[in-house]
Amino acid sequence: MTGTGAGGTMLPRPDFTATFPGPFPAGPHDERTEHRLLEWLEEHPLLPSAKAREVLVNITSHGASRTFPTADADELALFAELLLWLTAFDDTHAEGNAAGGPAALVDRVSELMPVLADGTASRAPDPFPAALHDLLARFRARAGAAAYHRLAASLRDTLMGLVWEAHHIARPEGVALATYLAMRPHTVFVRTIMAAGEIVLGYELTDTQRALAAVRKSETAVANLAGWINDLASYERERERGPQQPLSLPTLLQARHGGTIAEAFARASGMCENEAAVVRQGITDLAHASPDTLTAHARALEGITHSFVWHTDHARYQPSPAR
Amino acid sequence: MTGTGAGGTMLPRPDFTATFPGPFPAGPHDERTEHRLLEWLEEHPLLPSAKAREVLVNITSHGASRTFPTADADELALFAELLLWLTAFDDTHAEGNAAGGPAALVDRVSELMPVLADGTASRAPDPFPAALHDLLARFRARAGAAAYHRLAASLRDTLMGLVWEAHHIARPEGVALATYLAMRPHTVFVRTIMAAGEIVLGYELTDTQRALAAVRKSETAVANLAGWINDLASYERERERGPQQPLSLPTLLQARHGGTIAEAFARASGMCENEAAVVRQGITDLAHASPDTLTAHARALEGITHSFVWHTDHARYQPSPAR
Numbered sequence: 001m002t003g004t005g006a007g008g009t010m011l012p013r014p015d016f017t018a019t020f021p022g023p024f025p026a027g028p029h030d031e032r033t034e035h036r037l038l039e040w041l042e043e044h045p046l047l048p049s050a051k052a053r054e055v056l057v058n059i060t061s062h063g064a065s066r067t068f069p070t071a072d073a074d075e076l077a078l079f080a081e082l083l084l085w086l087t088a089f090d091d092t093h094a095e096g097n098a099a100g101g102p103a104a105l106v107d108r109v110s111e112l113m114p115v116l117a118d119g120t121a122s123r124a125p126d127p128f129p130a131a132l133h134d135l136l137a138r139f140r141a142r143a144g145a146a147a148y149h150r151l152a153a154s155l156r157d158t159l160m161g162l163v164w165e166a167h168h169i170a171r172p173e174g175v176a177l178a179t180y181l182a183m184r185p186h187t188v189f190v191r192t193i194m195a196a197g198e199i200v201l202g203y204e205l206t207d208t209q210r211a212l213a214a215v216r217k218s219e220t221a222v223a224n225l226a227g228w229i230n231d232l233a234s235y236e237r238e239r240e241r242g243p244q245q246p247l248s249l250p251t252l253l254q255a256r257h258g259g260t261i262a263e264a265f266a267r268a269s270g271m272c273e274n275e276a277a278v279v280r281q282g283i284t285d286l287a288h289a290s291p292d293t294l295t296a297h298a299r300a301l302e303g304i305t306h307s308f309v310w311h312t313d314h315a316r317y318q319p320s321p322a323r
Numbered sequence: 324m325t326g327t328g329a330g331g332t333m334l335p336r337p338d339f340t341a342t343f344p345g346p347f348p349a350g351p352h353d354e355r356t357e358h359r360l361l362e363w364l365e366e367h368p369l370l371p372s373a374k375a376r377e378v379l380v381n382i383t384s385h386g387a388s389r390t391f392p393t394a395d396a397d398e399l400a401l402f403a404e405l406l407l408w409l410t411a412f413d414d415t416h417a418e419g420n421a422a423g424g425p426a427a428l429v430d431r432v433s434e435l436m437p438v439l440a441d442g443t444a445s446r447a448p449d450p451f452p453a454a455l456h457d458l459l460a461r462f463r464a465r466a467g468a469a470a471y472h473r474l475a476a477s478l479r480d481t482l483m484g485l486v487w488e489a490h491h492i493a494r495p496e497g498v499a500l501a502t503y504l505a506m507r508p509h510t511v512f513v514r515t516i517m518a519a520g521e522i523v524l525g526y527e528l529t530d531t532q533r534a535l536a537a538v539r540k541s542e543t544a545v546a547n548l549a550g551w552i553n554d555l556a557s558y559e560r561e562r563e564r565g566p567q568q569p570l571s572l573p574t575l576l577q578a579r580h581g582g583t584i585a586e587a588f589a590r591a592s593g594m595c596e597n598e599a600a601v602v603r604q605g606i607t608d609l610a611h612a613s614p615d616t617l618t619a620h621a622r623a624l625e626g627i628t629h630s631f632v633w634h635t636d637h638a639r640y641q642p643s644p645a646r
Contacts (some may be wrong), residue, residue, distance in 0.1 A: 101423070102429075110505075113480060113509065146472055149469055151471060156476065156480070157479070160483060164429050
């Protein structure tokens with residue numbers, strides 16, 4: 001797969017025909033989810049712009065449907081709302097959009113802490129804490145204590161990841177590749193999606209299952225792939241924003257190995273294809289394992305991978321004017 | 324109780340004779356804990372200075388012994404190591420000591436994230452990630468999944484609290500009092516101490532018990548009191564460090580209400596005494612409750628309160644030269 005790069009050059013993209021060829025199964029609740037998201041945004045005005053609302057609600061409802069196609073309508077809507085919350089928070093307060101820089105993001109995150117720490121409702125003027133409070137209360141009502149805490153932990157990790165990113169976004173060439181690779185899963189929300197999946201789909205790995213090499217290896221590969229795919233998809237959109245390179249896999253590969261940005265894209269695409277093969281093998285192994293919980297986990301990881309492969313073709317990731 | 328302030332003036336201090344008069348019971352393992360801490364620091368060289376090691380090991384072992392006097396020797400040593408880790412991390416990388424400012428602290432925290440998120444060992448040159456990995460593996464082996472995740476969540480909240488503090492420490496007058504009061508429990512480690520207490524003492528509240536008004540009210544009061552007591556104790560030590568006021572309760576009370584720093588101390592002391600009365604009442608109510616789990620929780624909260632009241636008289640908190 002290739003795309004048109006800045007200046008009309010073609011940038012290499014990963015080829016998933018051998019591992020995740022698509023089309024990917026979608027659930028039956030797309031329209032209902034879209035409607036629920038719009039209603040929820042009426043109650044929690046996270047996105048003032050009607051255009052931003054429309055694009056984000058569209059990608060989120062269709063993406064959620066491909067992530068967990070077998071989920072019930074109510075659970076899927078709750079999951080989609082969480083995903084929307086994360087993306088809207090990132091778009092509004094992080095990603096270099098925060099007018100006040102890292103310090104302003106840290107202050108917005110600090111308003112979320114009472115919500116995360118002990119379920120206290122926030123009285124901040126920002127709508128994000130109240131919306132998160134609503135989401136977490138509903139997840140808590142559906143989840144056991146450990147599953148809920150895993151979800152809340154992944155949200156904290158995402159917030160710390162966004163804070164870390166905000167401190168480095170102005171000077172991406174100062175970030176070591178290994179550090180970036182370790183942090184990237186947290187800023188792409190994939191660990192939160194995994195934790196939410198167990199609640200939404202109604203299964204829970206035991207501690208022993210979670211520690212299995214096959215599970216850890218598959219989860220790590222899904223987490224890597226999600227961030228890298230997103231980096232390739234969003235590169236041109238982010239490149240348009242400012243004079244500096246995006247804090248992104250191709251940027252860091254170019255800094256590390258030299259060469260053109262097209263060569264960095266080729267290298268990143270190869271990494272994606274290799275990681276997709278690891279994911280495919282892991283899913284196959286787990287899907288044939290017993291007990292059923294591991295099979296359920298394999299299906300969840302497959303759906304999560306589908307959604308990340310799928311989402312890169314959405315209008316949100318096309319260069320302007322579709323931002 | 325009064326102390327000698329900067330310039331020899333006497334600053335008012337809270338009077339706990341009506342609520343927590345002391346002396347406070349200590350467990351039988353002080354010397355053994357002190358020895359274990361020194362051994363652990365050989366393995367994990369968190370504190371290069373022998374003097375800093377000696378002072379911190381002393382206050383931590385005696386403080387831990389007063390926090391959970393009935394704990395077994397092994398559990399108490401593990402708890403003391405966690406407390407030492409937190410204090411040493413704060414002293415080394417936070418509290419305005421980080422030479423690189425907030426960005427350097429964020430980088431140190433990012434090295435802890437793989438350890439917290441999925442137990443991956445770190446290869447960072449900084450000794451703190453490896454030491455945390457060791458601690459968390461031992462807590463995990465002793466705790467149920469939910470109890471472990473509560474502990475790890477409180478650690479994440481502490482780290483985010485320290486990052487927040489680092490962004491405001493140079494200009495404390497810009498912080499709203501309400502924001503400070505909400506963040507302070509996270510930077511004084513008291514929520515981590517509570518979470519560790521359940522593991523160390525071998526009890527676990529049910530979700531229903533945890534949501535009881537008596538439990539929440541008592542925990543909140545202990546959390547507030549811990550931070551405020553520490554602020555009054557450490558004010559002069561922090562005041563000596565730099566030209567600006569410490570980011571601390573008396574500073575913010577003075578900014579809010581005007582008057583002298585002695586008047587702010589008097590106001591803060593009154594707040595402490597009121598909160599101590601809430602704690603005492605809450606402990607009494609819970610100690611008479613059934614089932615035994617609530618009684619155990621009341622004893623834990625009482626020990627935690629004792630340790631915070633006790634620690635303010637330690638040499639660590641005397642103005643120079645005892646720093």
